Amino acid sequence: MSPEKSALVLFTRHRLHTSTSVKMCGLDIPxxxxxxxxxxxxxxxxxWNKHIEHIxxxxxxxTNMLKCVIKTKWGAAPVIALQFYRAYIRSILDxxxxxxxxxxxxxxxxxxxxxxxxxxxxxxxxxxxxxQAILVEVQDPPLYIRRNYLAxxxxxxxxxxxxxxxIMKSVYQLAINNLxxxxxxxxxxxxxxxxxxxxxxxxxxxxxxxxxxxxxxxAIMFRPTVIFPKYNESSAYNKALLRSILGRYNNYMxxxxxxxxxxxxxxxxxxxxxxxxxxxxxIPESCSIFTAETLAIDRALKWLxxxxxxxxxxxxxDSKSVLAALTxxxxxxxxxxxxxxxxxxxxxxxxxxxxxxxxxxxAKEAASGTKLFKISPFYDLVNSARxxxxxxxxxxWQDFTTKSKNHYTLIHPKVPCKTPHISNFNVTRKYxxxxxxxxxxxxxxxxxxxxxxxxxxxxxxxxxLSIGDLNHIFFSCKNFIHAIKQLQEILITNSIPLPVNxxxxxxxxxxNIFDALVNFMNSIQMDI
Numbered sequence: 140m141s142p143e144k145s146a147l148v149l150f151t152r153h154r155l156h157t158s159t160s161v162k163m164c165g166l167d168i169p170x171x172x173x174x175x176x177x178x179x180x181x182x183x184x185x186x187w188n189k190h191i192e193h194i195x196x197x198x199x200x201x202t203n204m205l206k207c208v209i210k211t212k213w214g215a216a217p218v219i220a221l222q223f224y225r226a227y228i229r230s231i232l233d234x235x236x237x238x239x240x241x242x243x244x245x246x247x248x249x250x251x252x253x254x255x256x257x258x259x260x261x262x263x264x265x266x267x268x269x270x271q272a273i274l275v276e277v278q279d280p281p282l283y284i285r286r287n288y289l290a291x292x293x294x295x296x297x298x299x300x301x302x303x304x305x306i307m308k309s310v311y312q313l314a315i316n317n318l319x320x321x322x323x324x325x326x327x328x329x330x331x332x333x334x335x336x337x338x339x340x341x342x343x344x345x346x347x348x349x350x351x352x353x354x355x356x357x358a359i360m361f362r363p364t365v366i367f368p369k370y371n372e373s374s375a376y377n378k379a380l381l382r383s384i385l386g387r388y389n390n391y392m393x394x395x396x397x398x399x400x401x402x403x404x405x406x407x408x409x410x411x412x413x414x415x416x417x418x419x420x421x422i423p424e425s426c427s428i429f430t431a432e433t434l435a436i437d438r439a440l441k442w443l444x445x446x447x448x449x450x451x452x453x454x455x456x457d458s459k460s461v462l463a464a465l466t467x468x469x470x471x472x473x474x475x476x477x478x479x480x481x482x483x484x485x486x487x488x489x490x491x492x493x494x495x496x497x498x499x500x501x502a503k504e505a506a507s508g509t510k511l512f513k514i515s516p517f518y519d520l521v522n523s524a525r526x527x528x529x530x531x532x533x534x535x536w537q538d539f540t541t542k543s544k545n546h547y548t549l550i551h552p553k554v555p556c557k558t559p560h561i562s563n564f565n566v567t568r569k570y571x572x573x574x575x576x577x578x579x580x581x582x583x584x585x586x587x588x589x590x591x592x593x594x595x596x597x598x599x600x601x602x603x604l605s606i607g608d609l610n611h612i613f614f615s616c617k618n619f620i621h622a623i624k625q626l627q628e629i630l631i632t633n634s635i636p637l638p639v640n641x642x643x644x645x646x647x648x649x650x651n652i653f654d655a656l657v658n659f660m661n662s663i664q665m666d667i
Contacts, residue, residue: 142166146174148183179235187242191249194231198253201228205260212569217561220261221277228257232282237290237330240283247283254282262561263572265581267591271539272547272579275554277561280532288528290334295520298340310335340520351480358483365462385453392452394439398431407435409442418442425523430516432458433478440485478516529554546580550646559648570657573667577609577656578645582667584612609641613659622662629655 142163147170161168173182173189180190205223208214215223232250240247255270258277274281297307310331317323317332351359366384370377385393396409405426408419418438422431436456443452456462465482533554540548560566560574576582585607588594599607601617614623627637633651635644644652660667 142168146171148172148174148181150181150183150185152184179238186246187239188246190235190239191242191246195249195253197231198228198257201231202253202257202260205257209260209263209568211263211572214568216566216568217262217277217571217575221258221279221561224257224261225279228253229279233285233289236282236286237293237334240286240290240330241327251282254279262575263568264575264579267587268579268581269543269545269547271536272551275536275547275551276558276575276578278555278557280528281535284528284531284535286330287334287531288524290330291338291524291527292521294331294334294338295340295517295524297335298338299517299520338524354480354484361483362466365466367459367462388451388453390451392448392450394443394452394454396432396435396439396454396456398428398433398435398458400426400428400431405431407431407438409435409439416442426516426519427522429458429460430478430519432456432461433464433482436461437478437481437485440482444485546642547578549642550578559650560653564650564653570653573657573660574645574653576667577641580609582609584609584665584667612663612665613641613656614638619663622659625662626655626659 140163143166145163145168147161147168149170173180175181175193180193182189201223204227205220209220214220232254251270255273258264258273258279259266259268262273262277264273264276271281294310297310313329314332314335317328318336323329368377368380368384370380392411392413394409394411396407398407399405404421405424405428406419406421408417410417420438422434426434436454439454464479536554540552557563560571564571581587585594585599586597587608589597596603597606599605599611599616599618605611605615612619613626616623630637630639630644630652633649633655635647635652644656659665
């Protein structure tokens with residue numbers, strides 16, 4: 140430890156006693172009110188205002204970079220800008236967020252403003268745009284929901300891997316204090332403690348290290364032979380193709396595996412027709428269908444090893460994703476999957492075919508049965524936490540739409556899975572920004588400019604009697620009669636009944652309709 144790089148911080152809500160003195164190697168250790176450690180600024184009262192100021196100064200640099208390469212009509216496409224936001228700005232906001240998430244609301248609002256400002260720049264929205272609608276438009280949940288998810292993810296890691304036992308004990312004690320201490324009775328509890336209480340992890344055993352480190356190098360690099368039959372719509376052709384493949388392995392034992400996930404639960408099974416042997420079991424509902432399919436193959440391989448059958452075997456599975464993962468040399472992405480590591484170690488011959496109905500039936504029986512195989516892979520638990528984050532966001536948005544009925548909430552009454560004009564359509568930035576501003580109903584048209592105090596009158600210049608909103612401009616403005624007729628012809632061609640309003644058109648998420656709207660704005664030289 141270097142005395143020159145050290146500092147003394149007394150963590151207390153009471154007044155500091157400056158008479159305290161600590162020496163190291165004959166040198167006095169300076170007393171400070173805050174200190175930066177591992178990228179986090181720890182202040183003596185742990186109110187996190189200094190760290191949030193540090194976050195803001197770092198994120199301002201990224202925001203300024205976005206302003207340099209992005210303008211309303213030109214620059215990086217929104218999808219590229221959002222990638223930069225998530226890689227640079229959001230990663231700064233995420234770091235240590237389960238710790239500073241207990242800060243006062245006034246400090247956390249400053250962090251929220253960083254998110255809102257960056258996302259508004261990414262999609263070209265006006266400053267007056269509602270922030271909750273912007274978050275839905277870019278598919279980025281509110282930060283308080285994301286902080287809860289990150290806390291749950293960290294707790295899952297602590298409960299899954301035993302090499303975190305020292306930290307685990309500290310978080311456990313913190314959770315106990317959170318429930319029993321009078322200090323936390325009227326305060327917001329630590330996020331890790333709350334996540335520890337609310338996150339259930341059911342595992343057979345903890346990992347002392349990542350499972351991939353138990354594998355031999357040859358097992359890691361081993362690529363089993365997998366056949367993916369090229370089926371088509373012809374049933375007769377598919378059956379003939381399957382018979383020809385199985386004919387190559389005429390003397391092999393066939394083992395059919397399958398997994399099932401439904402509202403009644405998650406299960407797996409394997410079937411050996413030659414011996415009339417079958418195995419089925421239920422696994423926790425948090426497990427994905429990928430885990431069920433993988434575990435079905437794993438149980439079949441384990442049975443082969445235990446019975447020590449001299450006959451070669453062929454395993455037939457309908458899970459293309461599992462088989463593709465086994466042949467993928469980039470196996471380190473699955474390094475924390477104990478099941479996949481077991482497969483790599485155990486597998487001898489692995490083939491694939493069309494789904495076997497008997498194995499599928501057994502898997503569905505196992506999903507609704509009572510025999511429970513206790514396993515909760517780390518990545519499935521994290522996916523479950525991510526689903527809970529999405530559910531919390533859905534409830535948050537539902538509450539918002541109940542209180543605020545506006546143009547955007549009519550288009551998206553629920554949080555969509557994606558916004559096509561940002562993520563799917565190959566369009567220019569000007570196109571994407573135009574559609575975004577139409578959806579948000581915040582743009583440079585008379586009604587809105589008057590609302591935010593940038594125009595004296597909300598009326599359109601065509602007659603100074605009609606409100607100059609989007610519906611008036613697109614469907615009844617006397618200044619653009621020819622362009623409106625062309626737009627209506629295109630709408631009729633695309634089976635859109637007239638009359639119609641702008642909200643209905645934007646709710647279609649149809650690229651042809653969006654093209655018509657953007658072309659209309661270009662033809663009337665509308666700068667939205």
